[in-house]
Amino acid sequence: MFFLKIYDYSSLVVDTLCDEPAGEDNAVACFYFDSAAQKEQSAMSVLGALLKQVASSLEKIPKEVTDAFRKHKKFIGGRELQLSEIVKMLGSLSSTQPTFLCLDALDECAERDRAKVLLSLKDIIKISPTIRVFLTGRPYVGDEVGGKHFIEGTALVSISPPNGDIIRYIQTNLAEGTSSGRWM
Amino acid sequence: MTAVTDNRSEVLTWLSPLEPHLRHNDIRTTRVKDVGDWLLRTEEFRSWKNGDGQGESQKATMFCSGNLGVGKTYIR
Secondary structure, X not given: OOOOEHHHHHHHHHHHHHHOOOOOOOEEEEEEOOHHHOOOXXXXXXXXXXXXXXXXXXXXXXXXXXXXXXXXXXOOOOOOOOHHHHHHHHXXXXXXXOEEEEEEOHHHOOHHHHHHHHHHHHHHHHHOOOOEEEEEEOHHHHXXXXXXXXXXXXXXXXXXXXXXXXXXXXXXXXHHOHHHOOOO | OHHHHHHHHHHHHHHOOOOHHHHHHHHHHXXXXXXXXXXXXXXXXXXXXXXXXXXXXXXXEEEEEOOOOOOEOOOO
């Protein structure tokens, strides 16, 4: 059997944003949640990873990031960033260039962390209204985004690909033979 | 020069040890050409990307929901 995976859509969106002819200055950061890696994928590490990508897309790491680094390094063994500091920096860096954050499969993120991630995104949008956030997940997470973790101004789209997509996918896989498939 | 480079990677690693671009590169190599293009053609996607929605339709966030069997299942 051949199926599409939701992360194919996320990666397609990421590549589209990166390859846009008019989007040379686009900063695009992505994150793919994995239920088997929930321990490592805390809200802190995830938001930190987004900030890392946005910061590294710039020619020079912004002063506010290096300043924070130096400040925290003063503590013996180094001190960790706070989520609120990451949110502030992401918001401020996103105000200087077109910035896109893409987070895939939010349902695979632990519930507590998901609440923190969504709240942080909401705060970042408040600081930088021009930022664009692309999210995927099962419908119940969509309900959260429209309900208890409400993010204002969210366009909801249901992924149910037209048949043509599925047929093309099957044809490609058949043409490539079994070597591209994963055997269970 | 080396010191500057080292410092850059040290700062970035301090922000997060995770390397999501590696996962992205894995996925994009197995993605099938043209699949999912319908999503890029939707009005929702275009106005989200360009940020050119007017008033109420101006959306900073786009959420794509998929159920098991639609987008989440593995290829076998």
